[in-house]
Amino acid sequence: MATPTRTTESGPALRRSAFRRSRGDGPFRFASTGAGVVLLAIMAAIGLFLVVKAVPALQANTSHFLTELTWQPNATKPVFGIGALAFGTVLSSLLALLIATPVAVGVALFISHYAPRRLASALGYVVDLLAAVPSVVYGLWGVTFLVPFMLGPSTFLNDYFGWIPLFSGESIVGKSMLTASLVLAIMILPIIAAISREVFLQAPKMQEEAALALGATRWEMIRTAVLPFGRPGVISAAMLGLGRAMGETIAVALIFPATFKISFQILGPYGNSIAANIANGFGEATEVGRGALIASGLVLFLITLLVNMAARFIIARRKEYARAAA
Amino acid sequence: MAKQIEVAGLDAYYGSHKAIEGISMTIEPRSVTAFIGPSGCGKSTFLRTLNRMHEVIPGARVEGKVRLEDQDLYGPEIDPVSVRRTIGMVFQRPNPFPTMSIYDNVAAGLRLNGRVSRSQLDGIVEDSLKGANLWNEVKDRLARPGAGLSGGQQQRLCIARAIAVRPQVLLMDEPCSALDPISTLAIEDLISKLKQDYTIVIVTHNMQQAARVSDRTAFFNLAAQGQPGKLVEMDETSKIFTNPAEKATEDYITGRFG
Structure with a gap:
């Protein structure tokens, strides 16, 4: 029931558009367009540089780059392929994501909807702090503590759950795919938790009250009003975490046994990742070796x-609802 | 399906601030009771104490008694969740769950309350939407998002969602204040229909609306800003609007209010 607004009879005189544009609009447009163009140019230059460096190495390769498992680009007859490295990167990151996301969502929900206010703000602060810890710290902690520690649990898993292919295998070591994934999981947990918490805090009070008024318990309220609202945000957070896990270098370079083998036995002495391999190999690489590493970076x-595209697709699939909610 | 509510000596607080004080009244079953009064007089707060939604706000608490027939709603053994299942609520702004379809919105409360077979659910959803005078408008698009409806339709969807769990009482907190006159009329017609089955309490800023839909009207007022709101008088709606007992009520309904 809005009242009609009254318009003034003589408003300010209309100005010519050229006059308006001259007052800061032009310089601002120039600056923002320039910044965008420069960014694109830098990106293109980097991409071009990497491709130019990578191509000669790929041409010198005596095997197929995408399917070959071994990595000997420094040999007189270079043989190298991305197969094992890409596999290790994806598997370790996915495992890390699988371990970290449920815990992170739990932490975020506890902070946003369960904890008393003072505890919540203290916890939120700690989570933000953890997200800012450099990854090398996690890596060192992983090598000095987690690697020896994991031998016990890994043996237990192998003894009692060895019938699950993931936990099977003959030799059980601390420096395994599982340990590397755990370090990655701990590393990406704070960032996923921090973003999820922000999203959950923004869940509309209106919807939460609607659920409560229907006779929902706290958990049911969270399930009907908070989680569906937070879903795209949690997916984005998880993808950010996944990106961080895949690009992580030092932490996993210290832990991965640096073998070139595709194996799902995550307790065994197998595993490597693209980023870890670059960190370990760049120093003593030949010209071809560097090109090969750059190709792996690409x-x-x-x-x-x-x-990232997959994540966007997942989020966009429910756009109809997202738009209606906005 | 409708029960009487009896309130005795009820105070409600937000932290240390006392929002309403000493309210006692009887709300009759199968009738519409309207709460009117100036902004900030605590009528919405009081409404929310009737289904224990008040205490959802951090620091909010209630003293006094609210009885639904023979049950003390604030008794130590009473679960607030079951109170809210028995006493439904419709809010000021339509708030369907944005990620759910029309069907799922209506079914939401039932799904919380336990397992219901699909065919049973279909029947209840249809009955509830018919009960909310919305069925004919949405029956061909039950799978579409509830948030895609117009404001008035959304509010009727929320009413359908509330009555789908078969409550004893329906509380409405200014259900038409965000709606245009035509949608308001649709809701008012609906209220007149629903009172055959439910006890209805409605908070409204619109005195014509109170006069049109309610059987009894309660007028709330507060002595000054920051003071707790109190019940001034409660009577048959026709009496409140023609011959109120209190001067303050007369001043308010005739618009001579400060």
């Missing part, structure tokens, strides 16, 4: 791009 970039 593949990592492509994988990250695909993951």
Whole structure:
């Protein structure tokens, strides 16, 4: 029931558009367009540089780059392929995501909807702090504590759950795919939790009250009003975490046994990742070796791009609802 | 399906601030009771104490008694969740669940309350939408998002969602204040229909609306800003609007209010 608004009879005189544009509009438009163009140019230059460096190495390769498992680009007859590295990157990141996301969502929900206010703000602060810890710290902690520690649980898993292919295998070590994934999971947990918490806090009170008024318990209220609202945000957070896990270098370079083998036995002495391999190999690489590493970096970039596109697709699938909610 | 509510000596607080004080009244079953009064007089707060939604706000608490027939709603053994299942609520702004379809919105409460077979659910959803005078408008698009409806339709969807769980009482907190006159009329017709089955309490800022839809009217007022709101008088709606007992009521309904 809005009242009709009254319009003034003589408003300010209309100005010519050229006059308006001259007052800061032009310079601002120039600056923002310039910034955008420069960014694109830098991106293109980097991409071009990487491709130019990678192509000669790929031409010197005596095997197929996408399917070959071994990595010997420094040999006189270079043999290298991305197969094992890409597999290790994807598997370790996915495992990390699988471990971290449920815990992170739980932490976020506890902070946003369960914890008393003072505890919630203290916890939120700690989570933000953890998200800012450099990854090398997690890596060192992983090597000095988690690697020896994981031997016990890994043996237990192998003894009692060895019938699950993931936990099977003969040799059980601390420096395994599982340990690397755990370090990655702990590393990406705070960032997923921090973003999820922000999203959950923005769940509309109106919807929460609607659920409560229907006789929902707190958990049912969260399930009907908070989680559906937060879903796209949690997916974005998880993808950010996945990207971070796939690009992570030092933490996993310290832990991965650096073998070139595709194996789902995550307790065994197998595993490597593209980023870890670059960190470990760049120092003593030959000209061809560097090109090979750069080519592997390009593949990592492509994988990250695909993951991000998949995430956007997942979010966009429910756009009809998202738009209606806005 | 309708029960009487009896309130005795009820105070409600937000932290240390006392929002309403000493309210006692009887709300009759199968009738519409309207709460009127100036902004900030605590009528919405009081409404929310009737189904224990008040205490959802951090720091909010209630003293006094609310009885639904023979049950003390604030008794120590009473679960607030079951109170809210028995006493439904419709809010000021339509708030269908945005991620759910029309069908799922209506079914939401039933799904919370336990397992219901699909065919049973279909029947209840249809009955509830018919009960909310919305069935004919949405029967061909039950799978579409509820948030895609117009404001008035959304509010009727929320009423359908509330009555789908078969409550004893329906509380409405200014259900038409965000709606245009035609949608308002549709809701008012609906209220007149629903009172055959439910006890209805409605908070409204629109005195014509109170006069049109309600059987009894309660007038709330507060002595000054920051003071707790109190019940001034409650009587048959026709009496409140023609011959109120209190001067303050007369001043308010005739618009001579400060």
